[in-house]
Amino acid sequence: MKNIRIKDIAVKAKVSAGTVDRVLHDRGNVSEKVKERILKIIEEMNYEPNLMARALGTKKEFHFVALIGDPRYDAYWLDPKAGIQKAAKEARQYGVKVTLLMFNPYDPGSFVKKAEEASKLNPEGILLAPMFYREVLPFFEAWKKQEIPFVLFNTQIAEFDPLSYIGQDSYQSGQVAGKLIHYGQPQGSSILIAHIDEEISNSAHLTKKEQGLRNYFIQNNLDHQYEIIKAELNLRNYAMFVEQLDSIFESNPQLQFCFVTTSKAFEIAKYFEQKFINHIRIVGYDLIPQNLHYLNKGAISFLINQNPLGQGYWGINQLVNHLVFKKEISAIKFLPLDIVTKENLNYYIEDSMLHNRF
Amino acid sequence: MKNIRIKDIAVKAKVSAGTVDRVLHDRGNVSEKVKERILKIIEEMNYEPNLMARALGTKKEFHFVALIGDPRYDAYWLDPKAGIQKAAKEARQYGVKVTLLMFNPYDPGSFVKKAEEASKLNPEGILLAPMFYREVLPFFEAWKKQEIPFVLFNTQIAEFDPLSYIGQDSYQSGQVAGKLIHYGQPQGSSILIAHIDEEISNSAHLTKKEQGLRNYFIQNNLDHQYEIIKAELNLRNYAMFVEQLDSIFESNPQLQFCFVTTSKAFEIAKYFEQKFINHIRIVGYDLIPQNLHYLNKGAISFLINQNPLGQGYWGINQLVNHLVFKKEISAIKFLPLDIVTKENLNYYIEDSMLHNRF
DNA sequence: TAAAAAAATGTGTGCGCACACAATGTGTTT
DNA sequence: AAACACATTGTGTGCGCACACATTTTTTTA
Numbered sequence: 001m002k003n004i005r006i007k008d009i010a011v012k013a014k015v016s017a018g019t020v021d022r023v024l025h026d027r028g029n030v031s032e033k034v035k036e037r038i039l040k041i042i043e044e045m046n047y048e049p050n051l052m053a054r055a056l057g058t059k060k061e062f063h064f065v066a067l068i069g070d071p072r073y074d075a076y077w078l079d080p081k082a083g084i085q086k087a088a089k090e091a092r093q094y095g096v097k098v099t100l101l102m103f104n105p106y107d108p109g110s111f112v113k114k115a116e117e118a119s120k121l122n123p124e125g126i127l128l129a130p131m132f133y134r135e136v137l138p139f140f141e142a143w144k145k146q147e148i149p150f151v152l153f154n155t156q157i158a159e160f161d162p163l164s165y166i167g168q169d170s171y172q173s174g175q176v177a178g179k180l181i182h183y184g185q186p187q188g189s190s191i192l193i194a195h196i197d198e199e200i201s202n203s204a205h206l207t208k209k210e211q212g213l214r215n216y217f218i219q220n221n222l223d224h225q226y227e228i229i230k231a232e233l234n235l236r237n238y239a240m241f242v243e244q245l246d247s248i249f250e251s252n253p254q255l256q257f258c259f260v261t262t263s264k265a266f267e268i269a270k271y272f273e274q275k276f277i278n279h280i281r282i283v284g285y286d287l288i289p290q291n292l293h294y295l296n297k298g299a300i301s302f303l304i305n306q307n308p309l310g311q312g313y314w315g316i317n318q319l320v321n322h323l324v325f326k327k328e329i330s331a332i333k334f335l336p337l338d339i340v341t342k343e344n345l346n347y348y349i350e351d352s353m354l355h356n357r358f
Numbered sequence: 359m360k361n362i363r364i365k366d367i368a369v370k371a372k373v374s375a376g377t378v379d380r381v382l383h384d385r386g387n388v389s390e391k392v393k394e395r396i397l398k399i400i401e402e403m404n405y406e407p408n409l410m411a412r413a414l415g416t417k418k419e420f421h422f423v424a425l426i427g428d429p430r431y432d433a434y435w436l437d438p439k440a441g442i443q444k445a446a447k448e449a450r451q452y453g454v455k456v457t458l459l460m461f462n463p464y465d466p467g468s469f470v471k472k473a474e475e476a477s478k479l480n481p482e483g484i485l486l487a488p489m490f491y492r493e494v495l496p497f498f499e500a501w502k503k504q505e506i507p508f509v510l511f512n513t514q515i516a517e518f519d520p521l522s523y524i525g526q527d528s529y530q531s532g533q534v535a536g537k538l539i540h541y542g543q544p545q546g547s548s549i550l551i552a553h554i555d556e557e558i559s560n561s562a563h564l565t566k567k568e569q570g571l572r573n574y575f576i577q578n579n580l581d582h583q584y585e586i587i588k589a590e591l592n593l594r595n596y597a598m599f600v601e602q603l604d605s606i607f608e609s610n611p612q613l614q615f616c617f618v619t620t621s622k623a624f625e626i627a628k629y630f631e632q633k634f635i636n637h638i639r640i641v642g643y644d645l646i647p648q649n650l651h652y653l654n655k656g657a658i659s660f661l662i663n664q665n666p667l668g669q670g671y672w673g674i675n676q677l678v679n680h681l682v683f684k685k686e687i688s689a690i691k692f693l694p695l696d697i698v699t700k701e702n703l704n705y706y707i708e709d710s711m712l713h714n715r716f
Numbered sequence: 717t718a719a720a721a722a723a724a725t726g727t728g729t730g731c732g733c734a735c736a737c738a739a740t741g742t743g744t745t746t
Numbered sequence: 747a748a749a750c751a752c753a754t755t756g757t758g759t760g761c762g763c764a765c766a767c768a769t770t771t772t773t774t775t776a
Contacts, residue, residue: 053732336705339697347694411762
């Protein structure tokens with residue numbers, strides 16, 4: 001009936017609590033015979049440790065490092081940062097300290113510098129957004145050697161199996177976009193895929209989103225009804241950005257949808273606003289303020305929420321669960337592909353993400 | 359730096375831990391002067407109790423009752439039940455026991471009987487889905503007198519302020535449906551609102567959903583472009599149900615959308631399947647297996663997820679937080695209005711709702 | 717003014733666990 | 747057989763809190 005404790009097991013096995021403890025933590029110094037007996041009883045009685053007591057008793061300190069983009073360069077990172085801080089605050093009472101290291105998300109060199117710093121701190125665990133594929137690989141090796149477990153979020157990199165990956169299934173999000181476009185124009189239409197402001201060569205997830213969209217139409221035998229145009233755009237030179245768009249929309253007057261694979265959908269919306277274009281519907285990513293502005297105006301139809309707050313929150317949580325509570329954790333944690341529109345927006349912003357959801 | 363404990367406060371206030379404890383729990387027997395001094399220090403030092411230790415130390419037992427619909431009559435209730443059980447399992451180690459009482463959701467008498475049973479058990483707290491407005495009111499009064507706090511979910515009833523309400527903003531979900539329909543047919547169309555299988559007089563939320571939808575078009579000055587037809591249907595007599603639908607679709611051949619306010623969207627989809635109708639798009643509620651079947655087939659375009667699992671889970675959680683941890687809890691907890699389609703379905707079903715979300 | 721009552725404050729214990737340390741037991745060597 | 751090493755097992759303490767109980771101080775009463 002009641003929860004079984006170590007002591008209950010000890011009594012049943014006719015040993016002391018210490019011996020049971022040694023078996024539970026596999027710390028040796030237990031005769032094979034007794035060990036097996038205890039193990040059997042643990043199994044039988046379905047023992048589950050009281051995590052409260054465990055956390056209370058241990059005075060061990062944990063030091064984690066979170067390596068993320070700096071919000072000063074890209075406001076997107078405000079949310080992961082907030083999620084991490086929220087989780088860090090909650091974990092503080094278990095002796096967890098989190099050091100935030102933030103790099104310039106447009107500068108691989110900055111990433112390397114911060115990653116080196118992370119290594120030097122020799123933390124018990126690392127949470128990072130491995131934005132730069134080439135640059136991050138040596139660190140994975142190093143951390144493996146240093147035996148520092150790391151959790152990835154935001155960008156999935158399968159190699160060098162991390163402790164866990166938190167994020168979204170980018171491919172599937174492309175499929176969702178496909179569905180939204182298809183539903184919005186069942187008879188077929190013309191679509192612009194816009195990759196804005198990221199090195200596509202270094203960010204596999206953009207390609208995955210594109211593939212997801214394209215395959216949606218192929219799988220549904222709609223590919224001959226939907227024309228897809230692809231563009232890689234850059235905002236470093238805004239005049240050029242506008243010029244490129246001008247050229248695209250002049251030569252493709254039949255365009256009806258724009259699928260923006262990055263968080264820059266608002267730039268397209270702004271462009272449309274300036275050019276008085278209002279017949280092209282936009283589907284994009286990320287609930288950043290600029291996007292929300294145009295979502296509320298109706299210029300952006302849907303945003304797919306990557307729940308960056310949740311990513312940061314769960315990322316730290318995975319480390320805590322693994323290292324502090326010694327729980328088993330899942331290697332991949334896909335967050336939901338929330339379809340956000342003006343009407344349900346309220347439930348996806350702010351820390352309602354932390355209070356109201358799982 | 360470190361977390362402050364009661365003892366730290368005691369030292370600073372030059373009293374013993376016991377006195378601080380009395381102040382913290384407002385148990386009296388402390389001189390006004392000392393009380394204020396301690397209170398000030400608590401404020402200053404930003405004391406936050408260690409919930410682990412608190413839970414560990416208390417051997418108090420809590421008994422909660424959950425009063426929900428019986429899944430044998432309506433599979434919808436499987437999810438709330440699962441969520442409740444999940445939360446109950448987690449709370450067991452804090453000495454919480456949850457008794458599930460399940461009533462026939464089509465029979466007010468059954469509800470009354472189970473509610474009486476709940477009263478008799480004299481639990482520390484009650485979680486219930488107050489499906490029958492008239493019948494539930496006397497119980498609210500009784501529980502107020504018995505000083506049993508109760509949490510509502512699924513159906514919102516503002517009167518007799520419950521400890522908390524967990525659920526969805528029904529009106530807003532109607533707005534979401536409006537948006538989906540508008541987006542799917544921007545030039546205007548004809549919509550059937552179907553209330554299936556529930557006493558509309560006794561379920562305010564159906565009306566709210568309808569209002570949400572209607573107001574969407576009014577607010578956006580689209581009401582003259584969109585024609586709305588309303589139907590209250592009943593499945594007790596299936597032949598009659600079909601007949602009613604026949605009559606509706608014959609006299610309204612221009613219908614393009616069907617908005618089902620209950621979880622019975624699949625019945626419409628099934629009807630369409632039999633009649634070889636495939637040009638009318640369906641928006642409904644709830645991820646029950648029958649609905650998912652037609653969602654995957656493409657017959658249902660969107661389902662609005664009410665996250666019933668989460669409702670049950672959070673319902674118990676509110677009671678636990680309030681009574682066990684003595685945390686402050688919010689009076690209303692609106693869960694997100696998830697827009698679910700075939701492509702993002704996977705992330706909204708099963709207990710992924712419990713693992714992957716907040 | 718001493719005793720009794722009441723108010724205010726202090727002390728000690730257990731919750732379940734982890735871990736350091738103490739205490740056994742077993743076998744080997746001299 | 748004593749002395750030793752080593753394997754195995756048992757004991758005790760603290761984590762922060764709640765609460766019962768003990769003690770001290772203040773106030774009231776006779």
